[in-house]
Amino acid sequence: METLVKSSPEAQGVDSAAISAFLDDVNENVQYLHSLILVRHGQTVAEGYWSPYNPTDPHIMFSLSKSFTSTAVGFAVTEGLLKVTDPVISFFPDDLPSEVSENLAAMQVKHLLSMSTGHDEDTTSYLREGVGKTWVQSFLARPVAYQPGTFFLYNTGATYMLSAIVQKLTGQTLIEFLKPRLFEPLGIENPLWEVSPEGINTGGFGLSIVTRDIARFGQLYLQKGMWEGKQLIPAAWVEEASSKHISNGDDPESDWAQGYGYQFWRCRHGAYRGDGAFGQYCVVMPEQDAVMAITSGLMDMQQVLNLVWKHLLPGMKDEALPSNPSASDALEEKLKGLAIAPVSVGESGAVAAEVSGKKFAVAENEWGVSEITFDFAQGGGVLNLVEGEEQSQVTFGYGEWQAGSTTLLHPGPRKYAASAGWSDANTLDLQLYYLTPIFGEGPALGVGLIPFGLGLAFRFDGDSLTVNVKPSVSFNPDLKINLQGRLA
Template identity: 50%
Template sequence: MQNTHVPLPRKNPKELGISASSVIGFLESLKARQIETHSFMLLRNGQVAAEGWWNPYAPELPHMLFSLSKSFTSTAIGMAVHEGILTLDDPVISFFPEELPEEISDHLAAMQIRHLLMMGTGHDQDTMDALHSAEDGNWVKAFLNEPVVHEPGTHFLYNTGATYMLSAILQKATGQNLLEFLGPRLFEPLGTQHPTWETCPRGIHTGGFGLNVTTEDIAKFGQLYLQKGMWQDKRLIEESWIIEATSKQISNGDGGDSDWAQGYGYQFWQCRHHAYRGDGAFGQFCIVLPEQDAVIAMTSGTNDLQGVLNCVWDHLLDAFLPDSLAGEEEIEQEKRLSDYLKSLRLDPPHHNGESVREDEISGVTYMLDTNEFGIESLRLDFQADEALLTIRNSKKEEKLRLGRQRWLPGQSDAFNREDGRAASSFTWISADEVLITIQGIETPFRLNEHIVLKDGAIELKQNINVSFGPTESEPIVGKAL
């Protein structure tokens, strides 16, 4: 099947019975909560009612999904089950006889594919640290050697290593990795072009993270689930699987106001208001609202994931009306929404356009003290309306153009993505401090580099907007060469 991108159909919000003022209220509430949003698509009845990208993010760019990848891995397992390749009752250990520990505990022996899917493996901590620490790069063996404390199926623990094992099982059973397996079955029918997926050291897709697709691809995926597996009059996923995967399979809390305590399906979270979702770190969302016949796809750079969902429930639930809307007021609000969406942007930092010390450091190479990032030297060359940043480490030299208080497009390895797309700028916070900002526009990440001028030296301080670890680094001293 030829993979041709066919965009989702578009309609005005009022034609789909969506209140434009409620959508504006939703976007304003995200802004008020200081939730940094990068893209947003709202679908109803299978058609796009509203969409926006915060420049320099753009519709054609893929985005890191993080744990939203898990829902795609679950889909692959569902397809394999209905093709008779796997069953949910298959023991995990049956696929890897050569990787088993010397002693197989009763709990490990009882672990089935369904337990991996529902995050009920019986572990008492996420296994990913053990997988990453495996010196031989054998993540399967590392997983199977972790103690299984609880009886599988009785204890929920969010366990990204479990999703990796789903990927490894699929590859062992089919001889195909996730991308190869899902290509003709999911990605090509949906028109998803050039999806990529990270791999473990042994070439197995990571499963629980690492998929990169566009926001519209996320929206299509959600719409496919909303349509119970049908796409353009063809069945891609069995309806029975959709129902099972998106229903509560295990308890993960006592409900309440938390959307992380409503129950868990097969790599899908249960939500309040009878919705369900796939989600990923820092605000990557695919939210399906069956009662409203709606899908919300979002990418973000925030740690306030519950805040995003609260904004959805507070503003968008009331936006869906049973019939199309009419009247002068609604036409005016729709025009306002259209203008609002066109104006979305992330502004680079603005302080001072220049410094009296700019000529003093322009073209000077600074050798840096040994540091955790492996940066050996840096240099800034200033021009009229931009600067060139040159960074050297032990492996390569990277050059990055910086706009003077404006974004310039480029490519950077700053976010562990070789030649990843970025937008970069600089501004002077004071005469002695320049701020360099690098926005990874395929990622949620924004790196700020503060360079403070000393006598014949510099001090480099870095911070990042969101991270799994510390967001600020220790200062690094550099001396003029």
Template identity: 45%
Template structure:
């Protein structure tokens, strides 16, 4: 994987106290509940890793869904394609995607360029992501059909559909997906081998989301940006492209203290402290501080993304006043608290059908193993598989969900005599689900609470009946 070089904070002009206090602060934040957790982090100074870690059961080498950090990788692809003479940022989108344009092209749509897509200034009044989600197959058509209410280039409206158009342009020009295009040009030179990118129903990399890599891999992109596109003596990205992409290209607000109103570049956010970042939902970050020659890469499952950035600014900027040392912390998230599996109701061998299918199962069988291990045999869409639950421990496993393989860490406990709580961490994502089964005679009621979601956070009214 070509790991980044390691050093110590002191050797690179920081202090171990700063790193310790950052870790302690984000750990304390996570104690507030599953909706504000950092999963892994990596801190670079002068091109060397001076702090890194993950909170068990998460592992630093595990790929993590990036959400909109994917957009910044898409920006790099457009920059590479321009350097190769395949396109120019001021090209009209219609030059490449005309067959997907509506029959009646509005004057605003006719003016749409790649630059407008890069800067989130397409002229849409709203994010076209909902239009994409409502389109079963033709996402490009859906974005281009979404109303263009303003002159392109005149206002910032965050728009994931705009990034999807950029991915579609790369595929149209090259005949390969965005992921395949970036592999030899960016990922392989950086030693990134684990990259996966979700495809749309029309077979195009989703562009604005859907990329999964490890925290070290996103740290490498940050370091590449600091090095003006040079990696191991090879110019991977045009330095002018990096300068343009990470500079303010359009205004997006005027609050001087808000990290979401410092301006927007080509799929990068400007920050306070003259920094810039790639960021994705629920706390995925590549924070680049050029003046300090630093990169901070973070994966999370957090509602309040701004709070995480505040902790970066508070603890990690060089030349900070000496802070009092915070106590060292356990870098792990505890398993579900409660009583062991030899307490509570005897469910061994009991099978329940759900009246309404749960996202994970429509039927479940409970098998007692011992006081520290419980097995739920779950069935969904004709697929039956075991879900192993640990008491006082996380059990990491792979399960099939539809067409996907999910890596889970699962723990559980009896939280009342008739109440079984199972905590499921989808450890390659921000998501954590807490399932609470409340048993009464031959039935159960099931509530499912998500830590961070785009959908309904609390799913209720699932019921199961013993068969």
């Protein structure tokens, strides 16, 4: 049977009204997701994208990347390249610290996989900041406080080490190694993956794929490694990777305290998942024979899973349901109409005409913005910024999304959609969403300061301009940027 073809929910035992209720709850209480796909019995019963997000642009996975790295290790184990009991230091004899502690010597591949390396803090920042050291050397130099296998600590640097091990053994990056084994068989066509300064895929983050790719990956695991009649991954590895290897809490209501596998989180209701920051999910539900793929940009990740359990689990039945065209048609219309609301238009008074085309010189700031110019038109306008020696441009619509490509706060062009409106006669509110990922160095990169978008409030007061910038989500939730300018 062809995988992930479209089906009515009822034909696969899913109540269309339950999916509609999930969407209503999301839109009312979560604001917005970016996309979702629900698969039941191998068939796609719901797929939707909150405009301006769409099916074709790759989306950053953040830590959902880890589950793909785990899969690469599974292939390497299957092919006899390593064992999960191999000592980590055995792969890097030339990168070891001058003194190898007993705990470091005891650290095995399985401890990297299960986030039980024995570190008492995440090593990622040390990898990035290690002056004169490679990322591998920086990881191996960190103190190992606990006996490996006895202490859970979420540690993205451990996943990087898995990537480094695969590349050390194969001479290939994760992308290259997974291409014939995973990506091509699943139809994942254009995966992107960030690399360290040493040219090693970052492993624990940095993968970008489309939502249908997430769904395919989840379905592969649901089918215990089988894909369209071929066993891509041994069923035994799927079972091992998705099983609990270490405890990570005792809160029965938290999906972050049900145990941790090999780069997969155990969930309530017999499910498990890969997930990434700001709401990237690949939820595998064996008891329901279902997969949920979600991308988003939100801070409260538990809330979305709560809504999955609240609405979708009871909406899945053991048998096919009677055809319900009115409910399924209503759901289809709702899925087609999903959208992030553009900024309300408002009235600009005379300000837009007065400042259009005029240059504001911006006081020195950490973002390197030195000049701001607006060109206003009837249906929107263009924001021009000078950053160092580069000029960035953002076209926006009043009360609607305008798409384009910009280098705003980033070192390379990035697709975006922007909308603006006047909250009062002197204040222009602009919302910008980045639609594609970008890698490299820049003021908005490296620490996830502005991964998906930002809101900008431009306050015009005579000859002065005040700009308040707030990311839609950020690893620094208190981040606020303020710029001051005057007519040049």
